[in-house]
Amino acid sequence: MRHSTMLRIGPVGFRVGSDWRAPVAALEALYRNYPKPQDGIPDFSVRLFAARPWRRFVRSAVHIGGDFVIPDAAPLPLAQGLLAAEMGMNLQMALGQRRYxxxxxxxxxxxxxxxxxxxxxxxxxxxxxxxxxxxxxxxxxxxxxxxxxxxxxxxxxxxxxxxxxxxxxxxxxxxxxxxxxxxxxxxxxxxxxxxxxxxxxxxxxxxxxxxxxxxxxxxxxxxxxxxxxxxxxxxxxxxxxxxxxxxxxxxxxxxxxxxxxxxxxxxxxxxxxxxxxxxxxxxxxxx
Amino acid sequence: MSGALLARALREPQSVEALDGAGWTALLAAARAEQLIGSLAWRVDGLAMPDAARRVLADARAAVEQGRLAALWEAEMARRALASSGMPVVLLKGTAFVAAGLAAGMGRQIGDLDILVPRERIEEAETALLAAGWEWVKPDPYDDEYYRRWMHELPPLIHRERDRMIDVHHTILPLTAKVTPDATALIESRVALENGLYVLPPEGMVVHAAAHLFADGDLQGGLRNLWDIHCLTDEFGGAEFDERLAVCAARHGLTREVARAVRLSGALFGDGDAVTLVDRLYIRRLLARDGWGQPTRKLTEQAFYLRGHWLRMPPLMLAKHLWTKWRKGYRPAG
Amino acid sequence: MTRYCAADPATLRIEPLDSLTLIYHRSSGITHVVDSPVPELLAVLGSDALTLDETLAALAEAHDLIDPDAGALAARLDELVEAGLVERC
Structure with missing residues (x-):
């Protein structure tokens, strides 16, 4: 992925990658006081990606992927990239959390x-x-x-x-x-x-x-x-x-x-x- | 390349002890994407690793254990539904591995329940399952007709309470494929389990896995398939088994596919079997994952997708099928 | 004559709460939230393969049933068969 960041919320580490800079920049600003995943190894990865290479630029639609996914999840406009990242992290928790x-x-x-x-x-x-x-x-x-x-x-x-x-x-x-x-x-x-x-x-x-x-x-x-x-x-x-x-x-x-x-x-x-x-x-x- | 990292970790578990945080991150992402994280967790159990990796792998082990119980229960409920019919019910794939207690079942993630029944009794099986709470997944007349005419299984059924799918097969490849395995011989070769269900003998399991690897279109899930084959040949291997495997492959017209699958699994997970030039292409495709577990080299992948469809359906039928799918807004991935 | 047997007690975790009872079935991983007479029914069935009438008699004896109703019992048993807690054997 072109851009990525890591953060930890409570006991859960995340890695978020994106085809665009903006969602990652927004996460880094808002989560700037949060720790990083323990040992540099996240529990879950989230990917924000364009379905086709040119869709990074034209009518950018942010698709939400990651370790755990729902097929056919509707994409969001790039202006809502932060929301897409948050939804992606929630999705990993909802589908992938096994410890708690x-x-x-x-x-x-x-x-x-x-x-x-x-x-x-x-x-x-x-x-x-x-x-x-x-x-x-x-x-x-x-x-x-x-x-x-x-x-x-x-x-x-x-x-x-x-x-x-x-x-x-x-x-x-x-x-x-x-x-x-x-x-x-x-x-x-x-x-x-x-x-x-x-x-x-x-x-x-x-x-x-x-x-x-x-x-x-x-x-x-x-x-x-x-x-x-x-x-x-x-x-x-x-x-x-x-x-x-x-x-x-x-x-x-x-x-x-x-x-x-x-x-x-x-x-x-x-x-x-x-x-x-x-x-x-x-x-x-x-x- | 995280696919190679995963193959190496499965082949030589100690190799993970040298990984740093980024290496573990890529390995875990690839293992999840290939649905091999449970197998990986079993392989590297007890080795030195960072706490964060140990926790993720412990979670994976718990998840596959729950999946194992759920899969065995689905098999048991199918057995109860079909018991009065008296027909033989042969478990396939992951459920068969765990039901028979094979090494291939260790850490195996299991999705749907796949069973094989005699072709002439498939409608009877359908009726019994519908009476026991299974329902059609999608009432789409085109898909339905397509399945019934051309596929090697009933349209998928889902249980209305348990929300689990069952695929009822009457053979192991679509009827449209060039190679047509001998389903009757497969069923006759079945091995009884204590609970009244059956599995294929190990050579039949290898042949089935190889048939899927090369017939299922785009090689998706190929690494897991080859890991299954590696575990089976490792557990049962030897001169006598090789001979039975060769006979079984020949009977189903899959000699070339089985030989290639065994070579590929040996090259990836075994002692590094000698491979051909074409094998190298397959290996490149199989290991093409980036640090996020995502497929790379889209062009190679597309070629394999078309090749897979070609094998499954004669060209004109393929065109008709794709057209119907496209009109409904479907595009092949990639 | 259909005979019924209950799931092996070792596969069941039965936890009474207030008016309802939780049953965790280890073989299936399914949690059932049940009302009377389901726990009682599972207890009298055990691993004995009982017919409907035998089940009704055993239940009446163990729990002082005022109004033993074979039709209602058959319906409960069918539900438990679909849930996998009882098997026709």
């Missing part, structure tokens, strides 16, 4: 204990995690949380926080002085802008936390909280994990242990302010 039970969840940490939030896209788990980060929690990650099958601990994966549409303005107000990527308009998910996790999240990204509370947030309803029994939690988490099946019995053990140990609540919230208040109240009740 991968939960499609956001997470924050306080006093060594982890609060995890999972749910459908649009439930606001990224925004909630970013808001809690702005209020002094340590961000574990806005997209994936990694459960170590041996210890049961949650490892962070603090990649760039991917904020969509209204959430971009919300966070610009709540976290003034944050470092941002370019505004990406007209993506398959609307307008997207990446926020760099704060210095603390990056510096402490190798410190795992003990899962203490799991929330299933649901945006758009009166503020309410409902206890989720372990069996329902188990089923919902198998749906929120892309590698539960491929971890076989190890995954079964990890998830069974998790749902037995970690209390879970489904929460409804009408706006972000009441969500944050609700989350902090539930967290306080645990102590």
């Amino acid at each position: 039970l991968l939960l499609h969840a956001s997470g924050v940490e306080k006093d060594g204990k982890a609060l995890l939030m999972t749910g459908e896209s649009g439930a606001g788990k990224s925004t909630l995690a970013a808001l809690l980060m702005a209020r002094g929690w340590r961000l574990l990650g806005d997209e994936f949380v990694l459960i170590d099958p041996v210890t049961g601990h949650a490892h962070g994966f603090p990649r760039l926080i991917s904020l969509k549409n209204e959430a971009i303005g919300v966070m610009a107000r709540e976290a003034p002085g944050g470092r941002w990527g370019p505004l990406l308009e007209g993506t398959p998910k609307g307008t997207i802008r990446h926020l760099v996790p704060d210095a603390r999240a990056i510096a402490a990204m190798d410190q795992p936390a003990v899962p203490a509370l799991l929330l299933f947030p649901n945006f758009g309803f009166e503020a309410a909280a409902r206890e989720v029994p372990p069996s329902e939690c188990f089923v919902r988490l198998t749906q929120a994990s892309t590698n539960y099946v491929s971890l076989a019995e190890t995954g079964f053990d990890a998830l069974t242990r998790f749902v037995r140990a970690v209390p879970a609540r489904a929460i409804d919230y009408p706006d972000t302010a009441s969500a944050v208040a609700l989350v902090e109240r539930l967290w306080g009740e645990l102590a």
